[in-house]
Amino acid sequence: MLGPVILAASRSDRMRRLISAAPVTKQVVDRFIPGEDVDDIVPVVRDLAGNGLELTMDVVGEDITSPAQAAAARDAYLELVDRLKPLELGTRAEMSVKLSMFGQALEDGHELALKNVRPVVEAAAEIGTTVTLDAEDHTTLDSMFAIHEELRKDFPQTGCVIQAYLFRTEADARRLAESGSRVRLVKGAYKEPASVAYQDKHEIDRAYVRILRTLMDGKGYPMIGSHDPRLIAIGQELAHQARRELDEYEFQMLYGIRTDEHLRLAAEGHRMRVYTAYGTDWYGYFMRRLAEKPANLRFFARSMLTKG
Numbered sequence: 001m002l003g004p005v006i007l008a009a010s011r012s013d014r015m016r017r018l019i020s021a022a023p024v025t026k027q028v029v030d031r032f033i034p035g036e037d038v039d040d041i042v043p044v045v046r047d048l049a050g051n052g053l054e055l056t057m058d059v060v061g062e063d064i065t066s067p068a069q070a071a072a073a074r075d076a077y078l079e080l081v082d083r084l085k086p087l088e089l090g091t092r093a094e095m096s097v098k099l100s101m102f103g104q105a106l107e108d109g110h111e112l113a114l115k116n117v118r119p120v121v122e123a124a125a126e127i128g129t130t131v132t133l134d135a136e137d138h139t140t141l142d143s144m145f146a147i148h149e150e151l152r153k154d155f156p157q158t159g160c161v162i163q164a165y166l167f168r169t170e171a172d173a174r175r176l177a178e179s180g181s182r183v184r185l186v187k188g189a190y191k192e193p194a195s196v197a198y199q200d201k202h203e204i205d206r207a208y209v210r211i212l213r214t215l216m217d218g219k220g221y222p223m224i225g226s227h228d229p230r231l232i233a234i235g236q237e238l239a240h241q242a243r244r245e246l247d248e249y250e251f252q253m254l255y256g257i258r259t260d261e262h263l264r265l266a267a268e269g270h271r272m273r274v275y276t277a278y279g280t281d282w283y284g285y286f287m288r289r290l291a292e293k294p295a296n297l298r299f300f301a302r303s304m305l306t307k308g
């Protein structure tokens with residue numbers, strides 16, 4: 001029951017100000033977001049890559065309010081690409097972007113987001129890597145899929161994310177599997193109404209398995225974005241049934257969550273990519289992590305009470 005309340009708070013400016021200013025927040029945030037700028041993140045990239053892990057990097061931020069902020073987001077990713085170049089990691093270090101941060105919700109937002117994201121995709125391709133478009137709330141997805149399709153004309157490795165909780169996703173998965181796209185499948189992290197999304201955890205899990213089977217049986221490259229041990233085991237079984245080699249799909253998890261499992265899967269020879277977020281505008285990302293696991297919220301609340 002707590003999850004939806006926290007997700008509602010994640011859109012509140014008043015809560016944003018309160019939580020961002022609380023003295024203990026930073027310590028809890030650090031578990032999920034290991035740095036505020038690109039200088040903090042380069043050592044993290046080296047460290048994860050040195051442990052046989054791959055990365056997708058997210059400069060946190062969303063719900064921006066001006067084209068200047070959207071351009072600043074583009075520039076932050078371009079700086080990241082510059083800093084990745086000498087590491088020569090190729091596709092082992094890719095980027096995840098939220099189109100809202102590139103201006104998607106502003107006036108003429110679809111064109112603006114496409115205009116801002118394209119140079120990032122081009123720069124990534126120049127250093128031999130790729131970009132994946134994150135999935136945000138359901139109202140943004142038609143635009144996200146159209147931008148994904150447009151970018152794939154020149155950069156076919158551009159990936160996108162689909163969310164198992166949405167009714168529409170089985171059809172999206174069939175289309176993307178047929179077109180041979182890279183696709184990350186996640187359960188979904190936003191507060192969505194019953195008119196568009198499953199609300200029951202078991203129904204979401206069952207949809208996840210159906211969709212993953214479609215992706216595994218298709219022509220694309222499935223990316224299993226989940227920490228759920230059952231879904232990870234089912235993912236391995238479905239890949240086996242589809243006769244996929246170990247480099248024909250991958251697992252993805254978030255930085256700071258089930259870290260031992262990252263290393264275990266990598267040691268078994270799987271491609272294991274860690275979604276690593278950094279930056280100062282971490283509020284929305286952090287609140288979604290609290291909403292996913294009530295124990296995180298209890299820990300956070302206890303820290304506020306004892307140290308705040």
Ligand SMILES: Cc1cc2nc3c(=O)[nH]c(=O)nc-3n(C[C@H](O)[C@H](O)[C@H](O)COP(=O)(O)OP(=O)(O)OC[C@H]3O[C@@H](n4cnc5c(N)ncnc54)[C@H](O)[C@@H]3O)c2cc1C
Nearest residue numbers: 134135161186187188189225226227228252253275289292
């Ligand atoms: C690589 C990656 C990228 C993602 N990108 C998107 C995206 O673009 N759009 C989107 O809507 N969602 C995205 N998500 C979030 C996703 O939708 C889920 O909210 C999140 O992954 C939790 O679901 P789960 O599959 O891990 O299963 P759950 O059933 O939520 O979790 C399974 C187990 O994992 C552990 N766990 C999960 N979450 C947490 C947490 N926050 N803190 C501590 N332990 C936890 C717990 O042990 C839990 O029991 C992404 C997730 C991953 C892993």
